[in-house]
Amino acid sequence: MYVAVKGGERAIDNAHAWLAEERRGDTDVAELSYAQIREQLSLAVNRVMAEGSLYDPDLAALAIKQSRGDLIEAIFLIRAYRTTLPRFGYTLPVETGEMACDRRISATFKDAPGGQVLGPTFDYTHRLLDFKLAADGEVPEAPVADPRMEATPHIAEFLQGEDIIEREPSSDAVPGDLTREPMSFPAGRAVRLQSLARGDEGFILGMAYSTQRGYARNHAFVGELRIGTVPVEIEIPELGFAVEIGEVELTECETVNQFKGSKTVPPQFTRGYGLVFGQSERKSIAMALVDRALRWEELGEDNLGAPAQDEEFVLSHADNIQATGFLEHIKLPHYVDFQSELELVRKLRHEAAELAETLAAREAAE
C-alpha cells in the first residue's frame, strides 16, 4: 500500500556517505594529495581559480579533489567559500607591462622588443598519446637560460605612436564590483570584463568562436599574448604608501581588430582585451574576442543582432555557477506544479473530446 515518502534526512546522509566512498575510489590505489593536484594538474587549478574568482592554488586543488575532478563543482566550492571571506580592501591595479613573462607571443609582428617567447605551451606538440607517461612520469631537465631582466613592453604601445590603434582612455573612476552590486544593463566595460573573466570557459569560447564564423565578425589578430607573474600591491592607510603582498600568475591577451572607422573616427585599429588568473590562454583569447564584439555600440558599429554583441544575453548566461544551479534544479521535486498541469491538460483534453463529439453528432444529423 501507500508508503509515505519519509526519511529524506537519512537518505541524504547515506547518499553523502556513498559519495565520499566513490570519491576516494579503490583504496588499493594511493590517495591523491592536494599538492599533487596543485603541481601536476595546474591548468585545472588555474581554471578553478579564474572562474572561482579566488587566487589560491592550494584551495583550488583541494576543491578539485573534493569535487572528484568536476571543475564546475570545484568552482562552486571556491565561490561559496569566497563569500565568507572578509574584504580588507582593494589592491592597486596590477601593471602587466612589468610582468615577469614565461610566455609572450605576438601574431602581428615577426619580432618585437622583448622577443617572441614560446614558454611552456602545447602549441606545436603533436597530439599523440604518450604511452611512456603511463609507465613513468620522469622528464628530462629542460634547458635553462638567463631570464630577461628588463620590462617587456606591450605590443599595442608600438602602434599607439602612429595613432593607428585606438587609445584606451585613462580613468580614475572606481570600477563597479559585480560581487557587491546587482548586475544592471548597460553594465559598462569594467563590469563586463569582470563578468567575462569569471565566466565559463566553454561559454566564452563558444561566443568567441561564433564571432569568428561570421556572427558579428570582427577579424582579430592576437596582438599579444603574455603569461607570467605580476606583483600585487595594496595601499596601507596607516603607512601612506603601497606594499607588495604577493604575486599572481596572469594571462593577458590583447587583440588588434579591423575597424573601418565611422562618421566621427577615421579608420583605426581597435582592441579587445582578456585578462585571466593563471595560465588560461584559451580563455583569455576568447574573452578578448567577446569583449571586442560587445563594444559595437561605443565604436559606432552596426548591431548585427549577433549573440556575441548582446551584452544582456552574454553576461546573463556566462556564469556557470548560476547556470548549472538553475539547470540542475529541475531535478528537485516539482510534483505540485506537475499536478496542476496534469489537471489542466486533462480538463482541456476532456473539453476537446466533448467538442469533437458534438461536431460529429451534428455532422451525422446533417
Add this chain to the structure above:
Amino acid sequence: MSDYNFAYLDEQTKRMIRRAILKGLAVPGYQVPFASREMPMPYGWGTGGVQVSAASLTPDDTLKVIDQGADDTTNAVSIRKFFEKTAGVETTEETEKASIIQTRHRIPEAELTEDQILVYQVPIPEPLRFLEPRETETRKMHALQEYGLMHVKLYEDISQHGAIATAYAYPVKVEGRYVMDPSPIPKFDNPKMEMAAIQLFGAGREQRIYAVPPYTKVVSLDFEDYPFEASKADHACDLCAAKDSYLDEVILDDAGNRMFVCSDTDYCRSRRDAGHTGRLGEEAA
C-alpha cells in the same frame, strides 16, 4: 560551525538584504535588485529564500521549511539542516508554531497570522520574462504599467484552449499596481495571498527581492467572462478526508490505481490526529 556568523551571512550582508526587504514592503510587488551572495547551496535551489530567511531570523525564531508543501522532501530537509547548523534556531513541522516559514511551491493550508513571515523561494521573479526575455525591457514595462502583453497572452490562451492555460505561477496584480509572479505555487494557492502574515520573496540567482505586506490586495489576472478559478483535483484526501486542501496524486500500482493525499503534510497529519480518516486512512496507518 562556530566559524560562521549567526545564520551564515555576515551582518553587513544581512543589513543590505534587510534594506531590500524593507524597500520591497514599501513598494508591494516591486522587484528590488539586491547583491545576492553565493551560498553553499546551488542557485536555483532556494538561495534567494535562504538569504531572505537568514536576514529575517533572530535567535528566538522558530523555523519551518517546506518544499511541495512537505517538511520531509529532500531539499526542505537540507535547508532546515543548514539553519539548524548555522543559526541554531528551533525548527518545527507545525505551521502554527513557526514564526518564519520558508517555502517552495506551496502556501500552507492553515491560515497564517500576523506573527508569521512566509518566505518564498523564487526561480524567475519576472512575470513578464517569458513574454519578453530582456530585463531592460521588462523593467520599463513595469515602470510604465504596460501590462497589455500579459493580457494578450491570457486572451490567446482562451482563444486557443478555451481557458487560461496557466496552472501554476499564475500572475497576480498587487495593490492595483505591480504585476507579480507569485513563484511557482499552484493557482489553487493564489487566493490565500491576501493574508495576515508578511510575505517575502527571494530570487538569489536573479538578484531580486519583493514583498507583499499583510492584508494587501492580491488579484489574480483574469477577464470578466473568464474569471480566475482556483482549481485542485476533484477528490478528498485519501488519508484525512480533507476536501479543501491541495492534493498530490500518487500512483499505487501498474494497474492505474492511484490515491490523492494532501500536499501539506502537516495539515494532513493534524487532521488525522484530530480523528479524520480518509478512504485509505486505515490501511496507511
